[in-house]
Amino acid sequence: MEHLIKDNVKAIEISGIRQFNDKANRTQGVLKLTIGEVDLPTPNIIKYKLIEAINNDLTKYTQNKGIPELRDLITTNIKKEYNVSYSTEEVILTVGTTEGLSIVIKTLVDEGDEVIIPTPGYVGYEPLITLEKGKVVGLDTTINNFEISKRALEEKITKRTKFILITNPNNPTGRVLSKHEMDVIVDVVKHNDVFLVVDEIYSEVVYEDQFSSFIHYQEIREKLIILNGYSKSHSMTGLRIGYLIANKNIIDHLVKVHQYYVTSASSISQYGALAAEEFTYSEMVKSLKSRRDYAFKRLQSMGLPTELPNGAFYLFPDISEFNISSEEFANKLLHQYKVAIIPGEYFLGNHKNYIRISYAVDTDTLKEALNRLQVFIFDLKHN
Numbered sequence: 001m002e003h004l005i006k007d008n009v010k011a012i013e014i015s016g017i018r019q020f021n022d023k024a025n026r027t028q029g030v031l032k033l034t035i036g037e038v039d040l041p042t043p044n045i046i047k048y049k050l051i052e053a054i055n056n057d058l059t060k061y062t063q064n065k066g067i068p069e070l071r072d073l074i075t076t077n078i079k080k081e082y083n084v085s086y087s088t089e090e091v092i093l094t095v096g097t098t099e100g101l102s103i104v105i106k107t108l109v110d111e112g113d114e115v116i117i118p119t120p121g122y123v124g125y126e127p128l129i130t131l132e133k134g135k136v137v138g139l140d141t142t143i144n145n146f147e148i149s150k151r152a153l154e155e156k157i158t159k160r161t162k163f164i165l166i167t168n169p170n171n172p173t174g175r176v177l178s179k180h181e182m183d184v185i186v187d188v189v190k191h192n193d194v195f196l197v198v199d200e201i202y203s204e205v206v207y208e209d210q211f212s213s214f215i216h217y218q219e220i221r222e223k224l225i226i227l228n229g230y231s232k233s234h235s236m237t238g239l240r241i242g243y244l245i246a247n248k249n250i251i252d253h254l255v256k257v258h259q260y261y262v263t264s265a266s267s268i269s270q271y272g273a274l275a276a277e278e279f280t281y282s283e284m285v286k287s288l289k290s291r292r293d294y295a296f297k298r299l300q301s302m303g304l305p306t307e308l309p310n311g312a313f314y315l316f317p318d319i320s321e322f323n324i325s326s327e328e329f330a331n332k333l334l335h336q337y338k339v340a341i342i343p344g345e346y347f348l349g350n351h352k353n354y355i356r357i358s359y360a361v362d363t364d365t366l367k368e369a370l371n372r373l374q375v376f377i378f379d380l381k382h383n
């Protein structure tokens, strides 16, 4: 019956990250620095809200856009932080940021349309775009110290460009955009017939207090779509709850696609997120910062060139000196030294000279995994 499956579904694959992680799970005694979620539990106050929602029978359909209390609170918090006004109707609660991305892509991308994405980039984007027969146009930032330059961005724009997709802070680099880069991106959007879609899922996992949302660029409001969620900010990946904010002209279309795909996000998760929206999980961020500092120092002492990232929970060291691909590097490290990391070439942009290390694991695991990595690096340098 294979012939009945759509060609563009056959053409995509389960992500390299998932496959590599499954391989690591099948290998005994492996320490994993692969995972895109924090080891810490979901805070109790959120758990109580989830249980309370069940006990109060809040287990029925909600409005398609989601419960007004949470959408209200999101807009109130935006007003407080950025002095920007969005109405409750301009927010949709989604099944994780992933559903937000999916409905944006479903709404905007037709066959042959192009989406510009700076690379290295998150693996979840491209398959959603190719499923719509659209095309990803990568913008390689490794050649410019991971910075997005105006010229490079403008050069990628064609008549078929529908939107620019930015991840800030970035996965896999953990990098947070500078104000200058944000200005440049907004300027390009302003002068071209394109949308700007920003995935800010790591917005609360920032260390040097320099994150600012694109939401304050109200001069491009009619072209701006902000995606966010609670998976990373409150360690609740399994609850599948996120949101998107956009001007009414866009929301009116997005909500139709959202309605027919999912009706609404889980009612229980929406109530859990209502508690999450009230506070920042600062113990988690503090703990991640000390793990980042520790892991970064260790990589420096191994002589692996690495940028100090200001957000998310990943490090992205350069392994070019070893003259092997990131996949070969990762396979050797997995099979001979029992540590799993993710090859850079599994991310958007196919960056074979880098690896991604997730430090969102407990400190004992992190320490021992880095000890093993150090031995591997020593062996590579001396054999």
Ligand code: PLP
Residues within 6 Å of the ligand: 036, 095, 096, 097, 098, 099, 122, 124, 167, 170, 171, 199, 201, 228, 229, 230, 231, 237, 240, 241, 242
């Ligand atoms: N966007 C980025 C950049 C991510 O790294 C991830 C998860 O790793 C997601 C979106 C998915 O988020 P969610 O759990 O909200 O669907």
